Amino acid sequence: MANNPSAKKRVRQDAKKRLVNRYYKKSTRTAISKLRDIEDQAEAQKFFPKVVSMIDKLAKKNLWHKNKAANVKSKLSKHIKALG
Secondary structure (H helix, E strand, O other): OOOOHHHHHHHHHHHHHHHHHHHHHHHHHHHHHHHHHOOOHHHHHHHHHHHHHHHHHHHHOOOOOHHHHHHHHHHHHHHHHHHO
16 A cells, blocks of 8 residues: 555545546436437437537546547447438
């Protein structure tokens, strides 16, 4: 375990950061599932930019790999087009 003050501080900081990261990842997953549940294409297109923004933020912070973010955005886009 942490023996020196800097290592103890790092453990505290990591714990805080982990909670923040979990919040952003979970809220993004929830938004994605809400988007998938929307039946109306116009409503889905309205909500899509918000979800894309959340996904891009996760990729920018390296919480999601950039290719995963691209794949998810692509699948969501296909899903919205199929609603029409």
